[in-house]
Amino acid sequence: MLDIKNLHVTVGGKEILKGLTLSIQPGQVHAIMGPNGSGKSTLSFVLAGRSGYDVTEGSIIYNGEDLKAMATEDRAAKGVFLAMQYPVEIPGVTTMTFLKTALNSQRRKRGESDLDAIGVLKLVRAKAKELNVSEEMLKRALNVGFSGGEKKRLEILQMSIFEPKLAILDETDSGLDIDALRLVAEGVNALRSPERAMLVITHYQRLLDYIVPDRIHVLAKGRIVAEGGKELALELEAKGYEHIVGQAA
């Protein structure tokens, strides 16, 4: 599904990813952990196609296609979704309008017909209910004045509406209370399916109790320095990054 080989990425003239290799099969959930500033968000932006994140070396193959050559919005239409660490505010644009615009943009790109206003409303309402996102929130301007937790829940709501093939969750668990965390995890688990893959970036082993990953990668200084099953998270929690990063060096 996703095959990253020897990826080097430069941001603002500085090399952040320095030969990262990672591969995810359909149906799998992988977790990425790693110290602050190790390049986790950078990786997520490169996969999503943010401008300013230049791939200087290496390859990213997504479902047999060269992801680098694909426009940002085309990646979205082809199923790449990034739940952002810091969701962005757009004043004056209601959440509902944004969801409708995004959904129909993706559909159009895939050659599907637009969903009418009523169709969108039904879909969004049903999904919002599952995730405890209030009707009132949908009427407010996108992310404007939302609490940290509300913003994260809205990201997951979008994920469940767009039903991506590759979902990247960048610290979606940060800032969530216990109930919200469970809800988000349920949302993620509900989307788990044999044709879908997920990449979950987190600092906390706690999330991985709810979303049990097939594999954990530890990212430090722009490279994967350790890999393992879910027990690796426990080891990290007990011993800290220094121990593992030190070992790898």
Added chain:
Amino acid sequence: MSSPAQLETKAQVAEIGDKYKYGFVTDIEMDMAPKGLSEETVRFISAKKNEPEWMLEWRLAAFRRWLSMKEPKWARVHYPQIDFQDAYYYAAPKNNPLKQSLNEVDPKLLETYNKLGIPLNEQMALAGVAVDAVFDSVSVATTFKEKLNEAGVIFCPFSEAIRDHPDLVKKYLGTVVPVTDNYYATLNSAVFSDGTFVFVPKGVRCPMELSTYFRINASETGQFERTLIIADADSFVSYLEGCTAPKRDENQLHAAVVELVALDHAEIKYSTVQNWYPGDENGKGGIYNFVTKRGDCRGDHSKISWTQVETGSAITWKYPSCILRGDHSVGEFYSIAIANNYQQADTGTKMIHLGANTKSRIISKGISAGKAQNTYRGLVSIYGKAKNARNYTQCDSLLIGGNCGAHTVPYIESRNPTARIEHEATTSKIAEDQLFYCLQRGIPQDEAVSLIVNGFCKEVLQQLPMEFAVEAQKLVGISLEGSVG
């Protein structure tokens, strides 16, 4: 539920493909005045319209006055000297006396209106919109007269009003914008060719939205319409004007005058969607739009509300204003001004508080992209007798890219210590992270810009009549296409 006319408007807007879809020229035989401007031109226009002597005298007085005036230079706009002798001041489709039904109108004209997306047909009746269309200099067809007649509302071409309602015209013409007001208004007074006249009698709520579409078709022609709207006591009227012009390499002059009069407890809502040709990416061609619009809240508790969406023109010089003469009268100005490429916009409003307890509200949204310059220029003036006057002004500027400019020039004069004036101003940019967020969710760049800008303008768009809000939103998007590289 959407009416057929709304659906039609939406469908037509959806078809917009080209950046300036109105840039076509209709090939119709024209009746033109000789080129240039002289007393002869003024007499020619007046004669063409079979005007009474008093109207001709009024025009001639304006023309003589104009000869002694100088073009204003204080606005933040730059353009080469206009050669007023190098233009035509009258152009009318040949053999086109006023039509009683649409079937009589030249099919080519109707086709033009269709291309413009003007639903000038029976469907419009369902939406409750009456349309007066001004093609170059003359009014071509006025629809839905009967329904308006029943209500006692007069809605007709200006030339018809001079003929059929001379007393009303004499009583109100030039009382809000005096002949001597400013260079362009004086020029308009001398050579105005047609326009719209509206009179809403006492206690009448106009049964439909009134609407005029202006189009400049002929080349090297100036357009000088004159609009006069009078809302008698306790009446209400909502009026919308739309403007387009074909693509041409030379600049064309548009100098209109709009006068509004609201008597006791009357309300006038005046909306404009202005999409004159803005010139090409290199600043060649486009309309010079020098317009004087003013409303007089003459009666107590009267209200005048201006809403404008300005996306077109090479140069916009326009300050729709309110004279708050009646006690408790209210003036509002809601504006979206978009300037892209080499467009220059210098626009704003004047709120003149004369009466006690008068209130005004100004919401201005300026968007600049490309190499454009966008200036908000506003005056809030509180006179000595205007005790407890209130003004709230909010000026927001949005910049797209690094080569454009936004300027805010608010003037405030207060001669009454009880007045309360609030002014807020912000300047922001479309942030890269906002664009990325939209792209990541599958929204293409141009659509993302349109979405973000429409969000920025929301408070103003909400003021537009429903049927036109959709059109205006699309226009906002189209006029900014390709503005983010």
